[in-house]
Amino acid sequence: MFRRDFIKNALSAIGAASLAKPAFGETPAGKPGEFREPARSVPLNSDYDIIVCGGGPAGIGAAIGAARSGMKTLVVESGGCLGGTWTRGQLSWVFDFKNGGICREITDRLDARGARHGGDWKDFVYEPDAMKIVLEDMASEAGADLLYFTNCVGAHVAGGEMKTLLTESKSGRQAWGAKIFIDCTGDGDVCARAGASFEMGSEGDGALQPCSFNAIVRVEDVDKLADRITAYKKEGLNGHVKATKLNLKDLLDVGIDPSYHMPTLFHLGGNILLMMFNHQYGVRCDSAADITRATVEARREVFKMAEALARTDSPWRNVRIIATCEQIGMREGRRVRGLYRVSLDDAVGGARHADAATRATFGVDIHAPDKESNRQKTIKNISTRPYDIPMRALVCRDVDRLMMAGRCISGDRIAHASYRVTGNAVDMGFSAGREAARLVSEGRTPHSLAAS
């Protein structure tokens, strides 16, 4: 065979092979250990002005802010309720609420249902299930649409702007166009899918704050456990520390060295308490395997603790778990790079910004990253002065038409351990929703805020 014919035949064989479609059900060619997903068309919905990804404290704030400003707004939420860590995580205690705005509206509605117990307007105990109905009422009155049981799984960027969100649910894969997307997934999932840069954990060793798995328990007589229940407003931080020491002693007495050395109890009314007794270490928000392991281990530990305490002849006698959280509480995920990065200096120095999205007053509160340091010092605190979080920290630096609110905004790790609490998340979310609406009505994009 002539060399020319040989090359021609060889090329047509390669061409035929690459054009040949794999038979139905057959895996298409990819690198070993990889599956090359075939391209496909999916339904595209472009009805919305603003899409809020994640319906936690930040997401509900953003959705209400946008919808009340006249924007057609959708919230995409992977769970079956609004509230995120507030509800799915059974948090039961808020820090840094504001005496006005969206925070005050939530407080008043919880009060109308008799679902607040202890604390004042700034920090208080609430019932997680009442929070679910309060937030759904507020979202629907504002006119925001909700889409539950739906994961944000992809983000398409063109010309430096986020154009399309991809979701997966019982409805299959769907695509969503909008003028502005707000990532309120807590972990910055959408920004990461869009290819935006982010930080996670401490700079040197990537250490992360632990997760906690909360449980609601019923006790025989809540009054007998009064000295073990945290009531910040009565005795401040010292009272909290004293109460957790008693819980720690109770656990050590039944032969359990708990993963969290400040086991905390909140009173949800009647003989019902919230137990935050567990820490899970080294859990990455981008690892389903880590999150699964942590959830299984944590549930086991929490049941072991409750069952051991229930067998004692003590105020804990017959304590019973009545509900464990649906989602393990993730303190620390991605911190997406924004047009501004909030720093510890801002928090300690009381920074002021003309474009403030909220004013944080909570101190730095970092939980130990591993069991050993938890034994020595469970929580490291640093005092701060009231400081502003500028709207620019809520604008994704690398991708336009994409904003963040809540714990995934742009900041250093230590400042994050202060601004992450829920009063700040919901308030900055509300500001982000309103700002996104203003930008849309003025035909501008979030990157135009760079000049603020």
Ligand SMILES: Cc1cc2nc3c(=O)[nH]c(=O)nc-3n(C[C@H](O)[C@H](O)[C@H](O)COP(=O)(O)OP(=O)(O)OC[C@H]3O[C@@H](n4cnc5c(N)ncnc54)[C@H](O)[C@@H]3O)c2cc1C
């Ligand atoms: C154990 C623990 C204790 C804490 N203690 C306190 C406290 O006492 N007081 C206080 O105020 N704050 C406390 N915090 C901090 C606070 O709870 C969080 O920082 C806050 O909830 C952040 O709000 P967020 O809306 O940014 O995120 P989240 O509350 O995490 O909400 C994110 C929402 O997005 C959804 N979501 C995530 N990924 C996707 C996806 N890919 N697609 C669709 N939806 C998605 C989730 O289901 C969730 O509803 C605590 C946190 C933890 C974990």
